[in-house]
Amino acid sequence: xxxxxxxxxxxxxxxxxxxxxxxxxxxxxxxxxxxxxxxxxxxxxxxxxxxxxxxxxxxxxxxxxxxxxxxxxxxxxxxxxxxxxxxxxxxxxxxxxxxxxxxxxxxxxxxxxxxxxxxxxxxxxxxxxxxxxxxxxxxxxxxxxxxxxxxxxxxxxxxxxxxxxxxxxxxxxxx
Amino acid sequence: xxxxxxxxxxxxxxxxxxxxxxxxxxxxxxxxxxxxxxxxxxxxxxxxxxxxxxxxxxxxxxxxxxxxxxxxxxxxxxxxxxxxxxxxxxxxxxxxxxxxxxxxxxxxxxxxxxxxxxxxxxxxxxxxxxxxxxxxxxxxxxxxxxxxxxxxxxxxxxxxxxxxxxxxxxxxxxxxxxxxxxxxxxxxxxxxxxxxxxxxxxxxxxxxxxxxxxxxxxxxxxxxxxxxxxxxxxxxxxxxxxxxxxxxxxxxxxxxxxxxxxxxxxxxxxxxxxxxxxxxxxxxxxxxxxxxxxxxxxxxxxxxxxxxxxxxxxxxxxxxxxxxxxxxxxxxxxxxxxxxxxxxxxxxxxxxxxxxxxxxxxxxxxxxxxxxxxxxxxxxxxxxxxxxxxxxxxxxxxxxxxxxxxxxxxxxxxxxxxxxxxxxxxxxxxxx
Numbered sequence: 392x393x394x395x396x397x398x399x400x401x402x403x404x405x406x407x408x409x410x411x412x413x414x415x416x417x418x419x420x421x422x423x424x425x426x427x428x429x430x431x432x433x434x435x436x437x438x439x440x441x442x443x444x445x446x447x448x449x450x451x452x453x454x455x456x457x458x459x460x461x462x463x464x465x466x467x468x469x470x471x472x473x474x475x476x477x478x479x480x481x482x483x484x485x486x487x488x489x490x491x492x493x494x495x496x497x498x499x500x501x502x503x504x505x506x507x508x509x510x511x512x513x514x515x516x517x518x519x520x521x522x523x524x525x526x527x528x529x530x531x532x533x534x535x536x537x538x539x540x541x542x543x544x545x546x547x548x549x550x551x552x553x554x555x556x557x558x559x560x561x562x563x564x565x566x
Numbered sequence: 567x568x569x570x571x572x573x574x575x576x577x578x579x580x581x582x583x584x585x586x587x588x589x590x591x592x593x594x595x596x597x598x599x600x601x602x603x604x605x606x607x608x609x610x611x612x613x614x615x616x617x618x619x620x621x622x623x624x625x626x627x628x629x630x631x632x633x634x635x636x637x638x639x640x641x642x643x644x645x646x647x648x649x650x651x652x653x654x655x656x657x658x659x660x661x662x663x664x665x666x667x668x669x670x671x672x673x674x675x676x677x678x679x680x681x682x683x684x685x686x687x688x689x690x691x692x693x694x695x696x697x698x699x700x701x702x703x704x705x706x707x708x709x710x711x712x713x714x715x716x717x718x719x720x721x722x723x724x725x726x727x728x729x730x731x732x733x734x735x736x737x738x739x740x741x742x743x744x745x746x747x748x749x750x751x752x753x754x755x756x757x758x759x760x761x762x763x764x765x766x767x768x769x770x771x772x773x774x775x776x777x778x779x780x781x782x783x784x785x786x787x788x789x790x791x792x793x794x795x796x797x798x799x800x801x802x803x804x805x806x807x808x809x810x811x812x813x814x815x816x817x818x819x820x821x822x823x824x825x826x827x828x829x830x831x832x833x834x835x836x837x838x839x840x841x842x843x844x845x846x847x848x849x850x851x852x853x854x855x856x857x858x859x860x861x862x863x864x865x866x867x868x869x870x871x872x873x874x875x876x877x878x879x880x881x882x883x884x885x886x887x888x889x890x891x892x893x894x895x896x897x898x899x900x901x902x903x904x905x906x907x908x909x910x911x912x913x914x915x916x917x918x919x920x921x922x923x924x925x926x927x928x929x930x931x932x933x934x935x936x937x938x939x940x941x942x943x944x945x946x947x948x949x950x951x952x953x954x955x956x957x958x959x960x961x962x963x964x965x966x967x968x969x970x971x972x973x974x975x976x977x978x979x980x981x982x983x984x985x986x987x988x989x990x991x992x993x994x995x996x997x998x
Contacts, residue, residue, distance in 0.1 A: 445938055446764075447764050447765065447766060447767075448767070450764070456925070456928060457921055457924060457925040457928070458762075458763065458921075458924070459762070459763045459764035460762050460763070460764030460765065460766065460912070460913045460928065460931070460936075461764070461928070461932060461938075462766065462932070462936055462937050462938035463932060463938035464928070464929065464932050468801070469797075469801075469933070472796075472797045472800065472801070472940075473940075475796075475797075476793040476794075476796070476797065476940060479793055481792045481793050482793050482944070483790065483943075483944040483947045483948065484943035484944050484946065484947040485943075521950075521954070522954075523771065555767035555768065556766070556767065556768035556769065556937050557767065557768060557769040557908060558769050558771070558906075559768070559769075559937075560768050560769050560770055560771070560937060560946055561768065561937040561938070561942070561943040561946055562937050562938040562943075563937075563938070563943035
């Protein structure tokens with residue numbers, strides 16, 4: 392779904408591709424909402440039925456969560472609960488809230504099919520809490536689509552271009 | 567140094583103090599922060615105990631290999647041409663470079679990339695050199711140029727363990743009663759069990775023994791993991807009252823000897839091996855009924871009940887965790903310094919599990935466990951918080967592990983299982 396192989400799939404029903412600045416602005420908005428912990432507004436960027444996943448560090452882009460162990464593999468229900476959880480002070484890992492900063496770059500429009508427009512962007516996210524500041528780097532694979540006149544995420548996969556989660560230890564923030 | 571505590575002198579140790587009469591058990595916070603303790607643990611625990619290396623399912627075929635760091639040692643775990651299992655130190659006898667640099671593969675031999683020294687996959691030196699470069703009997707007169715073998719490699723069921731001490735007792739004797747846990751998780755399926763592809767390698771900024779305690783700590787669950795249980799009761803379907811009504815209240819703690827221990831209870835989450843939840847629907851109910859029926863026929867009703875409906879957290883001294891809860895995880899944890907742990911976590915599942923059941927199992931795993939789960943990150947926060955708190959050890963020197971000590975039969979939310987670990991730790995560490 393995410394790779395180049397399927398770009399010609401259902402080309403006749405393919406989602407129309409908009410100007411690249413629309414997508415860039417959208418990704419920057421997403422990053423800002425996460426940096427500011429506006430998680431309900433962030434969740435509203437997702438279409439109903441959307442998914443969010445984070446495979447283990449170094450996994451290939453097309454890895455399947457039915458076959459391999461991931462860190463996160465949220466359907467829409469669990470994604471909603473992830474936000475609900477992170478909005479509570481009893482989400483101890485993120486309370487007091489960590490400081491985060493997300494840099495998004497190198498965005499490319501990979502193509503489009505009936506599931507939506509496929510975007511690839513590089514990210515560097517810093518998370519700072521207590522005495523530790525950790526860096527996560529990798530690339531996002533977004534599938535986005537116009538729903539009732541608004542651009543929405545139908546799938547987001549965050550690939551960590553790392554050998555392991557040492558010293559980061561956890562992905563308790565949303566990447 | 568730590569203050570004196572008002573306990574009976576006969577029970578006094580430097581780090582672990584136990585007063586059986588009053589029901590008090592205290593551990594010095596120095597044991598979590600001291601460089602000297604860390605070095606003593608390497609010498610007296612990690613160089614002397616049996617340590618988990620891997621599972622047969624990770625090396626299905628002859629010539630399969632994987633590389634793994636165990637207690638700071640880079641190792642090759644492989645099967646040779648005849649199918650036999652081997653554990654080698656992953657270092658070239660020539661100048662030391664790593665000879666196998668991939669995580670896993672299938673290879674008849676290993677060739678060092680530095681100068682090209684080669685070895686068969688039984689470890690034997692197999693380098694061709696021009697005549698006269700090395701003596702005719704090179705490597706044959708007590709000057710071995712084969713890959714060095716880890717002194718001991720033994721297995722129970724399909725779990726392989728190594729020991730760096732050639733004189734250690736057998737693995738079978740060492741595991742003592744804890745073999746029960748390996749039997750139980752091996753018997754989940756009639757087709758055998760396998761390690762699921764993919765590993766969670768992460769770290770924690772805390773002392774390794776904090777994660778040992780946390781891995782079978784039934785006391786903290788409700789308090790630390792409130793957000794997980796909120797999610798769970800929404801996810802499983804039905805009401806919390808219905809889920810709780812099904813629970814029989816079994817609550818056990820097993821002292822398996824040699825520092826190994828486990829707790830066993832019953833939680834509201836679904837178990838892919840036999841505890842249905844409404845969210846899995848009618849099809850899921852049929853799947854679970856078929857699994858339970860097969861279990862009852864194969865292992866008998868009492869054991870089938872334990873396998874299907876018991877949740878178990880086990881620690882094999884010193885640092886192998888097998889938690890058979892909403893999914894099965896195999897976890898190892900190694901100190902790289904007094905205040906940093908390297909953790910590796912795998913999922914363990916029936917071979918040939920149908921895709922929709924495998925997906926259900928992995929979802930169960932990720933909901934709770936691992937760096938992105940709804941629970942583990944909060945455990946990590948608690949452990950790191952404790953490690954920071956130990957900065958006050960000069961003025962607040964003792965941890966309390968006394969819960970349930972005066973009970974005849976400690977429950978799964980008491981701390982007897984941790985005391986089993988600490989008594990063995992003290993036996994090895996406190997001796998002159």
